[in-house]
Amino acid sequence: MGLPEFRATVREWLADALSGEFxxxxGLGGPGREHEAFEERLAWDRHLAAAGWTCLGWPVEHGGRGLDLAHRVVFHEEYARAGAPARVSHVGEELLGPTLIALGTPAQxxxxxxxxxxxxxxxxxxYSEPGAGSDLAAVATRAVLDGDRWVIDGxxxxxxxxxxxxxxxxxARTTPGSTRHAGLSYLLVPMDQPGVTVRPIEQLTGGSEFNEVFLDCAHTAADLVVGAPGDGWSVAMRTLGFERGVSTLGLQVGFRRELDALVELARDSGALEDPLLRERLARARMGLEVMRSHALRTIGDAGYGASVTKLVWATWHQGLGELxxxxxxxxGMVAPEGELTEWQRLFLFSRADTIYGGSNEIQRNVIAERVLGLPREPRP
Known part of the structure; x- marks a missing residue:
């Protein structure tokens, strides 16, 4: 199916699906708002799956539709334009699934x-730990192979x-005495077991979508390691590449919707008459166009373009919250009846944009050291 026909099909299906019970x-869900109608959004995801709108880029032999990059970009753009709710299955579908297809065993x-x-x-x-957030290579969680299972603590x-x-x-670190990138393994671990404790972290926005996870003699089967034991770093980097892939185009359509709404707010409130604010809004519009152009040029790039993409969108979106x-x-300093407005929530949660998924500092180091060839930052 050609791109215009595919776009029309996606647009028509979404319009119909989002006019009934859904x-x-x-507009519900997303970063900082994952608590919104979670069960209903889960039902929506399953409705998408039943209609064949999940795993679009997966190969057909693995249950996907085998669509090329251009068709997947169209889907994400139309999904965002329709105001469809944020997906709850993103991590499995967009991160782990492609990783297993690329590196997993047939049984996995x-x-x-x-x-x-x-x-x-x-x-x-x-991935992240109290002492290994942006510095992922400092992972301290350990796993020991005990017969037919891995025993995990951390x-x-x-x-x-x-x-x-x-x-x-x-x-998890599976090679005793190993340091940094060596000796790590990429394990698949069931959450529903006595050795796993989850403790929600309350955010500035009042939500708790982030958590601490304690592993106390947790276990998983010996064959649930992706790639070779000790080669987890390369597997994890492959997953991070998928994290910064095609779905970022849909993310940017959402950004455009937020910016358009902010411009309307400024017009209605009279703030648009302020020349400084008007200039900042114009610069935000230009930044969005630059971001889209860069993403279209580098998407699917296996190199370090993803680091630039993450650095650009995170900084831009955080700036939108400030704007x-x-x-x-x-x-903006007052929460009506104790409830945050959508703009206050955007501002507060966007403080995390430049941290999660690889902090700005780490992205700049990656670009400086691995692309520009500058000296490595001294380590303590």
Missing amino acids: APLR CQRFLPRIRAVEELWCQG QKVWTSLAHVAHWCFLL AMAVLGAA
């Missing part, structure tokens, strides 16, 4: 991929949606 879900693919595609099992990502933090996930893919507060003025 209509109240428009057969066990997990059908349940991810049907949204029967939800996943979370266990702690993860900032684990998105761990409280609703059935499984977690995590990095929203400037448009609101003094009114």
Whole structure:
């Protein structure tokens, strides 16, 4: 199907699907708002799956539709334009699924991929730790092979949606005495077991989509390691590449919708008459166009373009939150009846944009050291 026909098909299907029982879900969910109508959004994801709108880029033999990059970009753009709710199965579908397809065993693919595609099992990502956030190579969680299972001890933090996930893919140090990137393994661990404790972290926005995860003699089967034991770093980097992939185009359509709404707010409130605010809004519009152009040029790039993309969108979106507060003025300092407005929530949660998914500092180091060839930053 050609791109114009595919776009029309996607647009028509979404318009129809979001006009019935799922209509109240428009615009719900997403970063800082994952608590909104979670069960209803889960039902929506399963509705998408039943209609064949999940796992669009997965190969047909793995249950996907095998669509090329251009068609997937169109889907994400139309999904965002329709105001469809934020997906709850993103981690499994967009991160783990492609990783298993690329590096998993046939048995792992057969066990997990059908349940991810049907949204029967939800996943979370266990990378960050109290002492290994942006410096992921400092992972201290350990796993020991004991017969037919791995026994895991340690702690993860900032684990998105761990409280609703059935499984977690995590990095653990499996080679005694190893340091940094060496000796790590990429394990698939069930969350529903006595050795796993999940503790929600309350955010500035009042939500708790991030969590601490404590692993106390938790275990998983010996064959649930992706890639070779000790080669977890390269597997994890492959997953991060998928995290910054095609769905970022849909993310940017959402940004455009936020900016348009902010411009309307500034016009209605009279703030647009302020020449400085008007210039900042214009610069935000130009920044959005630059961001889209860069993403289209580099998407699918296996190199370090993803680091630039993450750095650009995170900084831009955080700036949009600050701009929203400037448009609101003094009114932005007050939460009506104790409830945050959408702009206050945007401002507060966007403080995390430049941290999660690889902090700005780490992205700049990656670009400086691995692209520009500058000297490595001294380590303590």
